[in-house]
Amino acid sequence: MAGLRERKKQATRQALGIAAMRLAVERGLENVLVDDIAEAAGVSPRTFNNYFSSKYEAICALAVDRALRTGDALRARPPAEPLWTALHAALLAEYRDDGGAPDPSWTNGVRLVTGQPALEGEYRKAQALMRDALAEAIAERLGTRPDDMYPLIVAGAATTATEIATDRWLAADPPTSIQEHVDRALLELALIWTRPLQETP
Amino acid sequence: MAGLRERKKQATRQALGIAAMRLAVERGLENVLVDDIAEAAGVSPRTFNNYFSSKYEAICALAVDRALRTGDALRARPPAEPLWTALHAALLAEYRDDGGAPDPSWTNGVRLVTGQPALEGEYRKAQALMRDALAEAIAERLGTRPDDMYPLIVAGAATTATEIATDRWLAADPPTSIQEHVDRALLELALIWTRPLQETP
DNA sequence: CGAATATTTGCCTGTCGCGCAAGTCCTGTT
DNA sequence: AACAGGACTTGCGCGACAGGCAAATATTCG
Helix, strand or coil, X not given: CCCHHHHXXXXXXXXXXXXXXXHHHHHCHHHCCHHHHXXXXXXXXXXXXXXXXXXXXXXXXXXXXXXXXXHHHHHHCCCCCCHHHXXXXXXXXXXXXXXXXXXHHHHHHHHHXXXXXXXXXXXXXXXXXXXHHHHHHHHHHHCCCCCCCHHHHHHXXXXXXXXXXXXXXXXXXXXXXXXXXXXXXXXXXXHHHCCCCXXXX | CCCHHHHHHHHHHHHHHHHHHHHHHHHCHHHCCHHHHHXXXXXXXXXXXXXXXXHHHHHCHHHHHHHHHHHHHHHCCCCCCCHHHHHHHHHHHCCCCCCCCCCHHHHHHHHHHHHCHHHHHHHHHHHHHHXXXXXXXXXXXXXXXXXXXXXXXXXXXXXXXXXXXXXXXXHCCCCCCHHHHHHHHHHHHHHHHCCCCCCCC
């Protein structure tokens, strides 16, 4: 198991990330200082910068963790499972908990991250990380050669599809569960994949 | 035609972007101050921030312009042309000039942007912009409905392919022309598109 | 327990982003 | 051609920030 030192570091990192997100949602992005985040997480301001190099990075730490978990989720699927089934399951696993009503604090977090221009860079980094994590897991699963683009292309398409699903979910009125949108977008993706690239549909 | 005011603004923006890139390549990213960039472009430091909100954004301004040009290049292709042909041409158009030997200053610029962690956020933003610009042009060309994911998915795949091509080009030893890599990656993409998603290859 | 190693913290400095107000330069009108 | 109105630039100033450095504190391992 991981030593105490490592677990404490993870806990601090998580506390900082959660505090950053919560404060930013509550007060608005520009009304949160690094010092506030550090205080809320119970560490010194200087320590904040040992973990994150900006408050934007801290706010998006949750998205980064989610990206990595999604890669792991794909790896955890049975190796014999067809790729598409495994991808589908891995991408939906993240939202498995919220049965019907979406958690409003989560909703607001997503709205913040996707809506604030100052966060776009960090958000895109997290998205790219998810794509790469998925691609690596796909490559392992398929045993493709390192220079085969297939894993990255598929992972990219899947990531884009969940991005679209998120947009639609945020825009949905009345609000519905996000799984529904992700599921739907992935189905559309499967259909799109069968469309040829050459011609108009 | 555009008024003098507008043209001056474009010129200043470009001068700042070019100066930022050149200085960063010459001295290293962290040895360039905003003041240096402003001075090299012949404007006051305060004016710098009227155009860009960080030096990283200024450095990536060239990539942003390139992304927009690529979208325009696709729009400029004959409407009757098959999508794939038009995409191929639009993506290669950007590099049409450097015939054989890659311009070392451009190479170093790309190496900087893709290699420096501090620039990743801005770089990803530029990539996303290219994807979206391409997607919009594709949607216009095909006349798809606004909620059809097809344009975004295809644009994303094409963008990822050029990203891979760039990586390979930077790694290529001995150096070769980048068109070759882009061309090759796009061909691979066309092949990949015909692979089913369900099974191992 | 004690040495070796990692992490936290306080202090400090150079840099930054931007609000504000004054100055300067375009533009369209008369 | 002059002028009024609006847009862009510039200097000043302030709050915030990122990270180097070294001392203090905590964890690990022999």
